[in-house]
Amino acid sequence: MTSTTPARMAATRARIAANVARDRFAAPTTLRVLRFIAAHLDSAAAECESYDGTTNAPFSRMMRSLDDAVELITMHTDTRFTASVVDYITAPLSAVPLPEPRRLYPVDARYAERESALRAELAQLHADTGAAESDPERWFSAVLATLAKWARLAGIVAVDNARPYNRARVAALHLKCIDCGGSTIQFGARQWAVCACGKGQAWADAMSCECFGYACPAVRHDAAN
Ligand SMILES: [Zn+2]
Ligand SMILES: [Zn+2]
Numbered sequence: 001m002t003s004t005t006p007a008r009m010a011a012t013r014a015r016i017a018a019n020v021a022r023d024r025f026a027a028p029t030t031l032r033v034l035r036f037i038a039a040h041l042d043s044a045a046a047e048c049e050s051y052d053g054t055t056n057a058p059f060s061r062m063m064r065s066l067d068d069a070v071e072l073i074t075m076h077t078d079t080r081f082t083a084s085v086v087d088y089i090t091a092p093l094s095a096v097p098l099p100e101p102r103r104l105y106p107v108d109a110r111y112a113e114r115e116s117a118l119r120a121e122l123a124q125l126h127a128d129t130g131a132a133e134s135d136p137e138r139w140f141s142a143v144l145a146t147l148a149k150w151a152r153l154a155g156i157v158a159v160d161n162a163r164p165y166n167r168a169r170v171a172a173l174h175l176k177c178i179d180c181g182g183s184t185i186q187f188g189a190r191q192w193a194v195c196a197c198g199k200g201q202a203w204a205d206a207m208s209c210e211c212f213g214y215a216c217p218a219v220r221h222d223a224a225n
Contacts, residue, residue: 009092014045040069080148105173106157174218176208
């Protein structure tokens with residue numbers, strides 16, 4: 001393979017993601033969305049390829065196309081794409097480390113095992129920088145295939161964790177009182193939470209997970225009570 005520039009590497013990854021989106025098997029309505037995602041990724045690649053070293057305008061236009069793709073990906077989880085596809089595409093330009101998928105905190109041990117396996121699979125691919133450069137097509141397709149499996153698992157876990165009888169176990173995985181270590185915590189206004197033991201604490205202190213505020217399923221459940 002000939003030596004390549006970061007811009008060309010980024011464009012190549014956008015093209016590969018577009019092809020994966022086009023080739024992905026899905027229900028007809030999802031297929032339509034996947035085709036739109038592919039079109040946005042293709043224009044991101046074209047913008048990136050038009051970079052001639054004089055101005056950064058192509059990168060701004062590229063980011064807009066990528067934002068459009070992410071908007072669709074976020075709205076349509078059935079596409080089994082993750083918003084992190086953008087981080088992979090821009091990584092050659094930004095030199096930012098490849099993203100770790102957010103933790104799912106499954107209550108069911110089988111899903112926890114599956115999550116660990118997919119994390120290991122992804123970590124292995126991330127570490128294989130040689131393959132990423134010498135055979136980007138195969139490498140990035142493999143990354144996107146693993147992320148698709150992860151996205152599917154994320155959907156399954158979200159449904160399973162939301163079952164009412166799993167509520168306490170979900171809370172135990174996300175919350176930990178700074179005083180008693182318990183997870184029966186009420187989340188109130190102004191980011192203030194109160195544990196069943198009576199200890200008041202900031203939301204962030206009561207959360208032992210990596211979630212952001214309202215995005216935490218344990219916080220949402222308590223707030224709805
Ligand atoms: Zn407590
Ligand atoms: Zn959480």
